[in-house]
Amino acid sequence: MADSAAFALQVTNWFWVIFNVGSALLALIALVHCAVAKAAAFEAIGTLSKGTWVGILALAVVFTSILTQIPFMGIIALCASLIYLLDVRKGIKDIGA
DSSP states (O other), X not given: OHHHHHHHXXXXXXXXXXXXXXXXXXXXXXXXXXXXXXXXXXXXXXXXXHHHHHHHHHHHHHHHXXXXXXXXXXXXXXXXXXXXXXXXXXXXXXXXX
């Protein structure tokens, strides 16, 4: 019984490690895309300003890189990165900027 509990704990820990590394990479990709995008494109699609998105995504990278012991922060960072990549980036791409 003790062996199965220890195994379950190891699997859980490895899941969160992989989740945080994946979230950090996704946040970094979103941050780089946001940093090189034109500021006027953000205004054209009617979203938050470029500076705000850079700040949000930079915090997402920090949350997933440094605060790895708090899984909830990784989930928040993943949500912010996905919102940027699936909504804002798509809008910027659609207007051709």
